[in-house]
Amino acid sequence: MSLRPASASPAPSSAPGTLSIEGLTVAAGRDGTGPVLVRDLTLEVRRGRVLALVGASGSGKSMTCMAALGTLPPGARTLSGRTRLDGAECAPASLRGRQVATILQNPRSAFNPVRTMRDHALETLAALGLSGPDAEARITAAMAEAGLDEPARILPLHAFEMSGGMLQRMMIALALLAEAPFLFADEPTTDLDLLVQMRILDLLERLVAARGLGVLLVTHDMGVVARLADDVAVLDQGRLVECAPVEEVFQAPRHPVTRMLVEAHLALYGLELAP
Numbered sequence: 001m002s003l004r005p006a007s008a009s010p011a012p013s014s015a016p017g018t019l020s021i022e023g024l025t026v027a028a029g030r031d032g033t034g035p036v037l038v039r040d041l042t043l044e045v046r047r048g049r050v051l052a053l054v055g056a057s058g059s060g061k062s063m064t065c066m067a068a069l070g071t072l073p074p075g076a077r078t079l080s081g082r083t084r085l086d087g088a089e090c091a092p093a094s095l096r097g098r099q100v101a102t103i104l105q106n107p108r109s110a111f112n113p114v115r116t117m118r119d120h121a122l123e124t125l126a127a128l129g130l131s132g133p134d135a136e137a138r139i140t141a142a143m144a145e146a147g148l149d150e151p152a153r154i155l156p157l158h159a160f161e162m163s164g165g166m167l168q169r170m171m172i173a174l175a176l177l178a179e180a181p182f183l184f185a186d187e188p189t190t191d192l193d194l195l196v197q198m199r200i201l202d203l204l205e206r207l208v209a210a211r212g213l214g215v216l217l218v219t220h221d222m223g224v225v226a227r228l229a230d231d232v233a234v235l236d237q238g239r240l241v242e243c244a245p246v247e248e249v250f251q252a253p254r255h256p257v258t259r260m261l262v263e264a265h266l267a268l269y270g271l272e273l274a275p
């Protein structure tokens with residue numbers, strides 16, 4: 001098992017250094033009268049660090065990200081909670097794009113099938129008020145940073161003409177266009193084959209170091225956690241049950257759910273937790 005060495009480059013002084021989610025409670029139902037899906041959750045994402053949000057399927061990981069950005073589906077509602085940038089409260093919807101970029105599990109479904117990559121990139125810049133004479137140069141630079149070196153070939157393509165790995169890189173390039181200090185990555189490698197997974201994780205690691213991005217990484221894959229995370233937050237039925245540096249989580253998990261996740265991961269390599 002290899003754990004990631006400590007990162008990180010310091011945040012530029014102008015951008016916020018921490019994004020906090022405080023006392024977040026989300027319940028099902030349009031009016032929030034259904035079962036509680038996330039309960040009184042507090043997390044802090046820091047620039048230059050990767051916080052992995054782990055837990056069983058249905059434990060509330062995606063709901064947490066969506067509530068923090070004001071993108072909950074109609075079937076769920078935030079009952080309480082605040083988001084803050086460096087301590088200053090801000091509306092979740094105001095974080096999207098400019099402060100927090102997002103990448104998702106299935107990049108193919110995130111792209112409009114009838115629009116080209118150039119259309120998507122120009123749309124992203126327009127939404128951020130960044131279209132201008134340097135738009136093409138910005139797009140090419142973001143693509144190069146995401147490992148897409150042939151913009152002239154790729155920009156006219158539609159999603160169906162590209163591999164999953166290329167699409168995930170393009171999604172990362174679109175996220176970089178916003179120059180947001182934080183990135184929410186919800187299962188960013190789950191649908192990719194192992195080699196492509198490894199390359200995307202390498203890319204994310206480089207971006208954290210080079211840009212001082214603060215990443216909230218949603219995953220159920222403890223291999224990805226070991227590879228990329230600095231800190232780990234464990235959810236169980238919507239509650240935060242453990243939050244600790246990654247080494248501590250792998251070496252001495254405290255909560256039964258954390259133990260189970262670590263044991264299942266170690267078992268893949270024929271290893272066991274030390275008693």
Ligand SMILES: Nc1ncnc2c1ncn2[C@@H]1O[C@H](COP(=O)(O)OP(=O)(O)OP(=O)(O)O)[C@@H](O)[C@H]1O
Pocket residue numbers: 028029037055056057058059060061062063064073074075076220
């Ligand atoms: N659109 C929705 N409306 C209401 N409840 C939902 C909706 N989508 C999911 N849920 C419920 O919210 C709870 C948390 O789901 P969430 O998607 O956040 O879990 P998760 O930890 O991200 O799971 P996974 O790893 O499977 O993606 C689950 O009980 C789920 O059934």
